[in-house]
Amino acid sequence: MPGQGGFGAGQLTSPSGPSGPSGPPSPPGPRLVGRDREVALLEAALDRSAVVLIEGEAGIGKTRLLREFLVSRTGRGLRTLIGTCPELRVPHTLGAVVDAVRDGVVDVAELGLSGLGGALRPLFPEWAAELPAPPEPLQDPTAARHRLFRAFAEILTRLEGAVLVLEDVHWADETTLEFLLFLVSRRPLPVRLVATYRRDEVPLGSTLLRLSSRPPADAHLTRLTLEPLEPGDTATLVSSMLAGEQVSTEFTAFLHERTAGIPLVVEESVRFMLDRGDLVRHGGGWTRRRTDRCEVPPTVRDAVLQRAGRLGPDPRTVLYAMSVLAAPADLATLTAVTGLAQERFAGQAADALGCGLLRESGPGQWSFRHPTACQAVHEAVPSQERRVMHLRAGRALERWPVPPVERLARHFRLAGDAEASSKYTERAAGLSARSGDVATAALLLHDLVTTVALPAEALVRLVAGIQFQTLPGSDPHSEVIDSLRSALATQALTSRQEASVRFQIGRVLMVAGEIEVGRLEVLRAVPHLAVDSPEAARARTLLALPLGKALPASEHLKWLYEAPAVVPSIAPGDRLLRAVEHAFALLMLGEEAGWAAARTIPDEAAGPEEASVVATGHANVGEEAMRWGRYDEAGTRLARSLALAERYGLSGHLDSIAATRAHLDWFTGTWTGLADRTARLLDDDSGVRLKDRCEAALVAGLVRACGGEREEAGELLRFAARDDQQRFEAAAALARLALRDGDVDEALRLTEEPAAITVDGGIWPRAVEVAPVRVSALLAADRDADAARLAAAFARAVGDRDAPAARASVVTCRALLAEALGPAGDAEALFAEAAQAWGTLPRPYDVLLARERQARCLLVSGRQDAGVRMLSEVSRQLAELGARDDAARSALFLNARGWDARKARGRGRPSYGDQLSPRELAVTRLLARGRTNRQISEALTVSTQTVASQVKSAMRKLRVTSRTSLAIRLVELGLVDEQTQPAAGDE
The missing domain is CATH 3.40.50.300 (P-loop containing nucleotide triphosphate hydrolases)
Incomplete structure (x- = not known):
């Protein structure tokens, strides 16, 4: 029996006995802990x-x-x-x-047994030749047994x-x-x-x-x-199965509760989750994709059902009833759920309570020893019997002095009583929300609407109350959409009821990222919604958001200003939600009025439900402030959102805030630790929402592009483009990489639609990153007139708005045009103006890119000393920032024209024109010292495949064809100590 014990017959192998199957199991067996x-x-x-x-x-x-x-x-x-x-x-x-x-x-003959040993012959026929002669038979069975015991005792004594x-x-x-x-x-x-x-x-x-x-x-x-393990020992046991890696506190608590700290159940649960891919790395450790439910491992299930199978029909009914209650129960309640007569129950309960699966959890209270066993039995109850028992359980609990509404909601839901289930679920969700547990409230509503066929009006009301961002998993939307579509297809609805259902379908689709399909559903709903209803206002706000295949800004604004006025009777929660969504839409559309609307969002909240809306509002405003270039405002808003999320335990908001904060830090040049922070969000493909993972991928791709890791950057940026709000910036970054590789056609293709939507459509906040790249691509394709038209359209869209990032982007577009069309002096002045504009934000990376172009303009205009000094300094600062690919480009530009970048710069870390990323540089330095790929992978804690990829990339960038040539080139460039001898390699 593997692991810490067994539910059936244990099997202990002697240390001197035969070994088991060769090779360790996967995952390895856990350590013995807590003993x-x-x-x-x-x-x-x-x-x-x-x-x-x-x-x-x-x-x-x-x-x-x-x-x-x-x-x-x-x-x-x-x-x-x-x-x-x-x-x-x-x-x-x-x-x-x-x-x-x-x-x-080993050899019984060596023991020198007396004549008593002959009594053992019937039990050990294989030893017949070595054992003494059989003794005279005894007529008294007791005496015969005593002689046999003495014979065994003699062997043991010897x-x-x-x-x-x-x-x-x-x-x-x-x-x-x-x-x-x-x-x-x-x-x-x-x-x-x-x-x-x-x-x-x-x-x-x-x-x-x-x-x-x-x-x-x-x-x-x-x-x-032996007692069950404590939570700390449970974490140690699980960690030992995961190569000693950290296990999250939340997962440890969840697993310990589910398994009651029984080592074998812990072990089998972890193995089962690993086999199913339910365990993922997240936040520097291991956790579970979903923590709302844990499947029963087959080994545990079979052992539990084997025990249950020993019981007769009535005791098994008692066990089934306990599994239905799924909580400590008194005998009166348990009797009611079984449906057995009192006297019949009393006669059979003892067998069920003594089967080894149950325990006395308090005076007169019984429960399962651990929830996994309870779940295994519950799943084995015949479906019809299970429904009847849940109905009995609900009716029994209704008679309690203080009815447990959450348990009642569950029982009536599993009994199929939609009306009672809906009533108690709403009560339970309200209690959870008021107590600060918004996540449980959302989960209760989600479970109800996805498992019970509800009337349309109740379904719409409940779906409207679900806060999807608090739900576990990456896709909490599809099952809700299926339930809404089922109501639409199967229920006889009035036009207004149908419109309400369609609006919710459209809203949830848009929240899930299915923008175009969702927008069509909302459009179909709008004409039939009550004019002064909150739904009508929200529908128009959703249509005003410039998402998906966006219309011109004027069309979106038309929807926004068509929204009905706020009537006095509207609930405070609806009024707050309307204010948050209205401000967000205005800012997305680039309207200054959005800032006045944003100031109506309160800094505090009266409770967790309101806190969730307020935290979302500040996070959304922070995201738009970042796009406008108001970075102080963005930081303040994100900090407020984070404070509310932490105070009220709104864990579903934390990843979104972290992703946007990383994005802001990218812009402001706070790159230290950025790769690790984005990796945490990227590692978990289930627990983190797609929108947040895409934003993290965007930032990670931008960082890698600056480090020269273009293939990895491209993959990340293409993933980021899956999210509507990140796709324009991702397209711009991919186009920038294409231009650096000389692929003008690809750059044009990537920026065509984004430019048409953002610049031509007047949605200028999304054009800040796109416009300069599109202008560069058009100029590279000799489409100067198109480039000039685009730059002018962008400038008109921005106008005189207080949008520092957009205004700096406009100046950059003008500088690019001047550089291409001349004279160089005008371009130099415009790039200097652009650098100053970026610097006020601040955006240090864009400042350096502008100064790089300014320096080149100085060189073209004949001001070589000033141009060389500026370009050398820019190269140094780019390297210090972490943009080594850009630093190498600047150094190559100088070296190719005969200027020594090191002498011109005069200080700081040298850059000799190599375009190696930090990781490639670390790998190749070890290679130059004679290390093998395996030794390098161990030293840097990366895979050998990664090392091979980095070596290959470095050879390509430095234009060498062997490892030896690569090592020599590194020495020539001064990237390793001059005394280091190149490693021998295969030419």
Whole structure:
């Protein structure tokens, strides 16, 4: 039995016995944890003649404890005889003792047994030639059994200092138990004895109870009772199965609650989740994709159902009822759920309560030993019987003085009572939200609308209350959309009811990123919604958002200003939501009025429900402030959103805030640690929303592009383009890479639609990153007139708005035109103006790019000294920022024209024209010192495939064809110590 124990017959392999299958399991078996005290007691007990009884429930780790202890004693002269008592319909008399002796004795002839040994011939026919002659038969069975016991005791005595281990003696036959009593009564004790058993499976009146309760006074009895693991030990156990990596606190708490700290259940649950791909790296450790439900591992399920299968029909009904209640229950409630008559229940309950799966959790209260067993039994209840029991449970709990609304919601939902389930779910969600648990409120509503066929009006009301950002998983939307579409297809609805359902379908689709399909549903709903309803206002606000295949800004604004006025009767929550969405739409459309609307969003909230809306509002305003170039405002808004999310436990907001904060830090040049922060969001493809992962991918792609890792950057940027709000900036970044590689056609293709939507459509906040790249691509294609038209259209769209990023982008476009069309002096002045404009934001990377172009203009105009000094300084500052690819480009430009970038710069870290990323530089430096790819991968903690890719990329960039040439080139460029000898490599 692998791991820490078993639900069925345990199997302990002797340390000196045959080994198991070759090769370690995957994942590896866990460490023995939380058993230091027990190991010490076992050590002390077996250092003298003693009897050790180890008791504990199934899976608690009795076998594992013994195995670890015995392996640790191998080589110290400890002879171990191991036998197991299997669960058989007809127990094999003395079978475990026979197995232990047979496997533990190498040559019985060497033991020099007396004539008593002949009594063993019937049990050991294979030893017939070595055993003494059989003794005279005895007519008295008791005397015959006593002689047999003496013969066994003689063998054990001749094995000087041996340990007899019998496992699962709760299943032992009566003769075996009597033999154990015989052994412990002998003086001196013939053998050190260790027995394991499950206390809950020892029948009343069993001889085993005499052994444990009334041992001889000088028998040195040691009793070890194994308890479940504490949460900290559970985390250590799981970590040991994951190569020692950290396990998140949330996952540890979830798993410990589900498994009750029973080691085998923990182990099997982790294996099952790994097999299913349910465990992912997140935030520097391991966690689970979804923490709302945990599937039962097949090994645990089968063991639980095996136990349940031993019960008769009525006791099994009691067990089923306990699984339906899924919480500690008193006997009166349990009786009501079974549907059994009182007297019939009283006669059968004891068998169910004594099956080993249940425990007394309090005075008169019973529950399952761990939730996984409860779930396994619940899934085995026939479906019709399960529905009836849930209905009985609901009706029983309704009679409680304080009805538990969340449990009532669950019971009536699983019973199929839509009306009662809806009523109690709304109450439970309201209680959760008011207590600060917004995530549970959303989960309750989500479960209801996706599992119960509700009337359309109730369905719409409940869907409107779901805060999707608090739900676990990357796609909490599709099942809700399916439920809404089902209501649309199967229920007879009025036109207004149909419009309400369609509006919710469209809204959820747009939240899920299906912009165009969602917009069509909203458009179909608008004409039939009540004119002064909150739905009508929200529908028009959604249509005003310039997402997907956006219309001209004027068309979107038309929807926004058509929205009905706020009527006095509107609920405060709806009024706040309307204000947040209205401000966001205005800012997305580039309207200055959006800032006045944003100032109406409060800084504080009256409770968690309001806090979620306010936190979303500040985060949205912060995102738009970033696009406008108001970076102080963006930072302040994001900080407010984060403070509210942390104060009210709104964990679903944290990833969005983190992604936008990383984006802002990219713009402001705060690049330290940015790669690690974005990696955390990218590693989890289930727990983080697609929008947030795309924003993280955008930032990570931009960082890698600056470091010269163009292939990796391209993959990240293409992923980022899957999100509507990141696709324009991602397209601009991809086009910039294409221009650097000389692929003008690709740059034009990438920027054509984004430019048409943002610049031509007047949605200028999304054009800040696109316009300069599009202008550069048009100029490179000799389409000067188109470039000039685009720059002019962009400038008109921005106008005199207080949008620093857009105004700096406009100046950059003009500078690019001047550089291409001349004269150089005008371009130089415009690039200087652009650098100053970017610097006020601040955006240091764009400042340096503008100054790089300014320096080139100085060189073209003949002002070589000033141009060389400026370009050298720009190269140094780009390298310090982390933009090594850009730094290398500047240095190459100077070196190719005969200017020494190192001398011109005069200080700072040299850049010799290589275009290596930091990772490539680290890899190639080790390569130059003679390290192999494997040695480099171990030194840098990366895979050998990554090392090979970086070496290949470095060879391409430095235009060499072998590892030796690469090492020599590094020395020539001064990227390794001059004394370092190039490594020998294959040419």
